[in-house]
Amino acid sequence: MGHILKAAAAMTVMIATTPALAAWEPTKPVEIVVAAGAGGASDQMARMMQAAIQKNNLMKQPMVVSLKGGASGAEALMYMKSSDGDANKVLIAYSLIYMLPLSAKIPFNWRDLTPVSVVALDQFVLWDNAEGPKTVKDFIAAAKAASSPFKMGGTGSKREDHVLTVFMEQKTGAKFSYLPYKSGGEAATQLVGKHTESNVNNPSENLEVWRAGQVRALCVFDKERISYKTKVTETQSWNDIPTCKEEGLDVQYLMLRAMFLPGKVTPDQQAFYVDLFQKVTQTPEYKDYMEKQALKPIFLTGKDMLKFLEEDDKLNSQLMNEAGFVAK
Secondary structure, eight states: OHHHHHHHHHHHHHHHHSOOOOOOOOSSOEEEEESSOTTSHHHHHHHHHHHHHHHTTOOSSOEEEEEOOGGGGHHHHHHHHTTTTOTTEEEEEOTHHHHHHHHHOOSOOGGGSEEEEEEEEEOOEEEEETTSOSSHHHHHHHHHHOSSOEEEEEESSSSHHHHHHHHHHHHHOOOEEEEEESSHHHHHHHHHTTSSSEEOOOHHHHHHHHHTTSEEEEEESSSSOOOOOSBSSSSOBGGGSOBTTTTTOOOOOOEEEEEEEOTTOOHHHHHHHHHHHHHHTTSHHHHHHHHHTTOEEEEEOHHHHHHHHHHHHHHHHHHHHHHTOSOO
16 A cells, blocks of 8 residues: 555656646747738738737747738638648638628638637728818718719728728719729828729728828718727817718728638637737737727627627628629
């Protein structure tokens, strides 16, 4: 019995001194995949995350931004779908994941990937050139009176910007000629150059040209005003922009910003990125970015994220059908 007790004690010591198995972490650079061109909101957010992770030492390996905006973002979606089991790639996703498979009939479903977290909600603003109409009412009146349809710039075709343009037509009776560009940054440049009359860019995409006094924010497509009250221009904060409903244009839309891994990764790999992006949302860089870009901070993962995705998918599918953008 004494020998057994001694052996058991020795075993206990061995167990106590054996190091625990280390949790999974990347052993090579991580690619953050952007389904859009340079300068757009997704690209900007990816680079903010890249900087936040590096400055706060949240990951041993570097994060590399990879722009895959070809074929209106299909390049990125198919790239992720073909990367099953590769936990060194993470997609920064938006409503493209619902809309593009419907409009282009590409063989992709967001359920092919591994959800990690929803990290923000993005808003849309109706913008015109600073020399254009000063109110929504005047803008719509000018669009109705124009001899040819007003040119509305936007990112991609049959996506969020295009859907909002169609609903503006339906609500107002005005006609718009929608011009798709590679990114929100390009759409902003075209508006400043008066090659278009308007766009519905995310706040971040028009931030610098708004601050420079080159464009005017007419209204935000949300049920409530943007919360941030710090002055962005000499005279206005984000909170000073009225909702479109306040201005008589009852159209609302919010877009997710979410992180996905490829399919068939392990629970440990998924858990690493859930923890990583939760830490990102607590950094000064993230908090500063949320305010400056007028994003709604949020963090959803697990069952809450899946519930959100299913409901958001249903809403976007409904909007796409109503706009007539679903491929037959």
